[in-house]
Structures are given as structure tokens and as C-alpha cells.
Amino acid sequence: MDFSLSPAQLELQQRTRRFIAEEVIPLERDERNTRHGPSEGLRDELIAMARRHHLVTPHASVERGGLGLSHVDKAIVFEEAGYSPLGPVALNIHAPDEGNVHLLEVVATDAQKERWLQPLIDGRLRSCFCMTEPAPGSGSDPSMLQTTAVPDGDDYIITGRKWFITGATGASFAIIMARMEDGTASMFLADMDQPAIVVERQIDALDSCFTGGHGVVRFDGLRVPASDVLGGIGEGFRYAQVRLAPARLTHCMRWQGGARRAHDVAADYARQRHAFGQPLIAHEGVGFMLADNEMDLHSARLAIWHCAWVLDQGGKGRHESSLAKVFCSEAQWRTVDRSVQVLGASGVSDETIVGRIFRDMRAFRVYDGPSEVHRWSMAKRIARG
Known part of the structure; x- marks a missing residue:
């Protein structure tokens, strides 16, 4: 392994470091930093600043507007962003959106990418990843998944409750993990502004670095069309x-x-x-x-x-x-x-x-x-x- 930085990596590291020092750190005491993370307004301002420096969602593919960073490249840029609690928000590389971008680029259909992934990469919306459940549901053991997805014609009906869902409040869409009738699991995409999706409350936690905080989310018979299944059924x-x-x-x-x-x-x-x-x-x-x-x-x-x-x-x-x-x-x-x-x-x-x-x-x-x-x-x- 060669640990020396290439000229391109060094330029990107220094550019990110200057951006964090000069534009992000001065906002750390902004009153829009709340107990449940930076407000949407502060997030939008941070992303607009990063966009001027061509640093928004740098891990996304070049074809989708990112920098197509390798994992080693990400190690360099993400460390510099993490120097401020607001840095990952500004670069749009915070959890859960960063991981969701990766998953959607690998698994989503072309139509799903246009509908959900591209706006996510552009920083125009946020997402959440709904897997963790209160007891007796899944936590560290995903096989204990309690949320169910039942086929109904060409649709699936999702019922269950999730908690500690990072970014749920204010998220535009969710990736939902649910158990199928045969015991396997599948993932589903759903817009959050549906009556069958209820964000019950935000959880007061030690951390305050994630926009939207951590929420409790309930699915009351959410109807998801087959076209919004993420990847294959049973592959969750x-x-x-x-x-x-x-x-x-x-x-x-x-x-x-x-x-x-x-x-x-x-x-x-x-x-x-x-x-x-x-x-x-x-x-x-x-x-x-x-x-x-x-x-x-x-x-x-x-x-x-x-x-x-x-x-x-x-x-x-x-x-x-x-x-x-x-x-x-x-x-x-x-x-x-x-x-x-x-x-x-x-x-x-x-x-x-x-x-x-x-x-x-x-x-x-x-x-x-x-x-x-x-x-x-x-x-x-x-x-x-």
C-alpha cells in the first residue's frame, strides 16, 4: 500500500480543509443548530456553500454529478469534512443519506434513480433508512424483523414500527426493510408524505449532529407498488x-x-x-x-x-x-x-x-x-x- 497522496488527492484534501475552516466552522454556534440536528434552513445554506466549491455529494458517481471518489479518496475527504460536526452535512455525506446514495446507485432501477437518487445527490432532499425496531423487533439482530410486507395484487402492504430512524423528521423518502411471508426480507422505497407513514416523535439522544435527529416511525398499512421494491424480493x-x-x-x-x-x-x-x-x-x-x-x-x-x-x-x-x-x-x-x-x-x-x-x-x-x-x-x- 502506498500511503502518499497523489497531486489530485492532495488538492482535494486541501480544498476541503479550507472550506471547512473558512466557511463551515464559523457556523458551529449558529442558533439553527438544534438538539435534533441542524435545521433544514441551515442545512440548505451549508449545501449551497459546498456546491460553490464543487464538494456536494463527492462520493456519488461522476455521471450523477459527484466526484466518483474511490474508498481511499473518501477516507481523505470525509476525514476533512468530519473536522466540524457540520462538515458532513455541508458535503451531503452524513448518515443516512451517504449510505443510501451508495445503496441506490448499486441496486435501484433507472426510474428509481431518477425519482429518488438524483435529487438526493443534488442535495435537494433527504432520506431515511428504516430498519431498526423497538423490542422485540430487529436491532443488532436483523433476523428479528417484525415489520411485515404482505402482497396485495401488484402492491405490498407494509405494517410495523421503527425507531432510532436517523433523519426521519423532514425526510422526503424512506428505504424500508420488511419481512416477507416466507421469512426473508425485502426493501421498499416510499415517499414520506403519505398518511400511512407517521413520525410519532423524535428521540432525545446524546448526539445532535444529524439533520432531523432520530425518530420513531409507524407504518399503518402502507401501500407500496411493486415498481417501488428496491432490488429483488427476498434480497433485503x-x-x-x-x-x-x-x-x-x-x-x-x-x-x-x-x-x-x-x-x-x-x-x-x-x-x-x-x-x-x-x-x-x-x-x-x-x-x-x-x-x-x-x-x-x-x-x-x-x-x-x-x-x-x-x-x-x-x-x-x-x-x-x-x-x-x-x-x-x-x-x-x-x-x-x-x-x-x-x-x-x-x-x-x-x-x-x-x-x-x-x-x-x-x-x-x-x-x-x-x-x-x-x-x-x-x-x-x-x-x-
Whole structure:
């Protein structure tokens, strides 16, 4: 593996870095940043700014208006975007839209791409991915899916309840995963402005970086025509992996930027703040924490790049993405946690961005599969030899 950046990659990295620093970071204290994420108005403003810099939805195909980034390219750009909690929103690479763009480009029909994918890539609308359910439904175990899709002539009737659906409030359409009568699963596309789709409420969560927050969504006999089935009937579990394997990795990429930002803030503070007659960084207790941060950041970046390289070589990357998800989420979390400790009172308040990154990032060890589930998956693979 060659870890040096090509001239094109370096230009894109620096262009993204300047955009985040000069235009996005100044908006971090905007009052339109709500407990449930940036408002639609703030999101629209951010995307308009990114569009002027030709940075909107860069992971989409060139034919659809993106930059056609490889997975390694994404590792570079997404880290730079993640340096601000608003960066992924501005570039239209936040969850769940980023993963939905990937899934639709791979699986959707031409008509579905024109109706839903193209406006999503253009940043003109948002989407949500409806898979997770309250107990006894599916969470880390998708085989426990309770939402049903029953054939009715040329249509399917979907009934069920989902929760922790990121971006549900304000989303224009949903990708819905439902169980078929034979026990398989399928995915369906549906506009959200239908009476049979009810967003019951938003869930108050630690994080506040996703537009629309996290919602509870109910499907009351939603009628979906066969033309709006995503891919083939009964292929839902397979398509979930098409989406989730790279999506786990792109989470790592974005949070690499957030962890690096937290470390930079803490290191700058430690160089300037004095205690007991010398700068904080001169005290081993502080200096060693910052040294550990650099080691965790370096190791996490290597894990991201390795998994990205595997995907770019045509590998499925399912095992590698599980490994990266666990390793990066925990290394990046340690980095932010140490940064809070270095900052002291400033770290546990809103005096710096680090407190917000801390709250936002804690969920990363849970969503898209908690660390324990991925460890279990890797252990089963080891047992097979």
C-alpha cells in the first residue's frame, strides 16, 4: 500500500480543509443548530456553500454529478469534512443519506434513480433508512424483523414500527426493510408524505449532529407498488450488507476528523495554559495523554485506509469493516475522552467544540452494530479457521 497522496488527492484534501475552516466552522454556534440536528434552513445554506466549491455529494458517481471518489479518496475527504460536526452535512455525506446514495446507485432501477437518487445527490432532499425496531423487533439482530410486507395484487402492504430512524423528521423518502411471508426480507422505497407513514416523535439522544435527529416511525398499512421494491424480493438482508459494510467505514472516516479536531483543541490549550509554574503540556500526565492521542489517531487512520484499500481492490470488506468499526470507534473515543480530560472544565462545557464532539461520538460505539456484536462476529470467523 502506498500511503502518499497523489497531486489530485492532495488538492482535494486541501480544498476541503479550507472550506471547512473558512466557511463551515464559523457556523458551529449558529442558533439553527438544534438538539435534533441542524435545521433544514441551515442545512440548505451549508449545501449551497459546498456546491460553490464543487464538494456536494463527492462520493456519488461522476455521471450523477459527484466526484466518483474511490474508498481511499473518501477516507481523505470525509476525514476533512468530519473536522466540524457540520462538515458532513455541508458535503451531503452524513448518515443516512451517504449510505443510501451508495445503496441506490448499486441496486435501484433507472426510474428509481431518477425519482429518488438524483435529487438526493443534488442535495435537494433527504432520506431515511428504516430498519431498526423497538423490542422485540430487529436491532443488532436483523433476523428479528417484525415489520411485515404482505402482497396485495401488484402492491405490498407494509405494517410495523421503527425507531432510532436517523433523519426521519423532514425526510422526503424512506428505504424500508420488511419481512416477507416466507421469512426473508425485502426493501421498499416510499415517499414520506403519505398518511400511512407517521413520525410519532423524535428521540432525545446524546448526539445532535444529524439533520432531523432520530425518530420513531409507524407504518399503518402502507401501500407500496411493486415498481417501488428496491432490488429483488427476498434480497433485503443481502442489500443491507451492501449498504452497511461501506457505511461502517465511512462513519470511521468522518469521526477521524472529529477526533483529530478534539485533539488539536486540547493540544493547543495544553501549550497555552499554565499550572504549577509551567505549561500543562510540560506535565507528563498531560503530555502522555496527548501522545496517546497521536498514537490512536495514527492507528485508526491506518485501519481506515487498509479497509478502504480492500474495498477498492474489489473485496467485500465485511470482516475488515467490522474490525475497523470496533478499532476506530474505540480509539477515536479514547482520543476525545482524553481531550476532555486535558481541557478540564472547558472540556465538559460548551466553551469549546470538544464537549459536543464527546456527546456526538459516544453513540458511534453503538450504531451500525455495537462493538460487542462485531467482536462476536469476528470471533465466529476465527472459530471457523
